[in-house]
Amino acid sequence: MSGWPRPWPGGHDGGVKLERKHAVWFLALAAWNVFVWVTFAKNLSAAHASGEVRPTGYWVAHTVLIVVNLAIAAVVVRFGARVWRVTRTHDQVDA
Numbered sequence: 001m002s003g004w005p006r007p008w009p010g011g012h013d014g015g016v017k018l019e020r021k022h023a024v025w026f027l028a029l030a031a032w033n034v035f036v037w038v039t040f041a042k043n044l045s046a047a048h049a050s051g052e053v054r055p056t057g058y059w060v061a062h063t064v065l066i067v068v069n070l071a072i073a074a075v076v077v078r079f080g081a082r083v084w085r086v087t088r089t090h091d092q093v094d095a
Contacts, residue, residue: 020087026080033073041066 044062047054 018083018087020084023080023083023087026076026083030073030076030080033069033076037066037069037073 040062044059044066048059
């Protein structure tokens with residue numbers, strides 16, 4: 001395809017400018033994610049401890065969901081912290 005990649009309309013190069021407000025949003029998102037999944041893990045653990053009868057796949061699938069989502073939260077925290085550090089000395093950072 002000729003001329004690919006095409007420039008954005010208005011001469012914008014497609015880059016994203018990240019500011020401190022974005023870092024706050026990422027960190028708040030990660031905190032909410034951790035709160036939700038830790039609460040779910042506690043409830044799941046309490047259900048298992050009380051003898052709730054479920055197939056093994058139920059417990060495994062929900063445990064995997066908890067682990068994966070907490071890993072995603074860790075990545076988002078790392079990204080948010082990086083944006084926070086970089087925007088401390090600069091007004092914005094290109095992503």
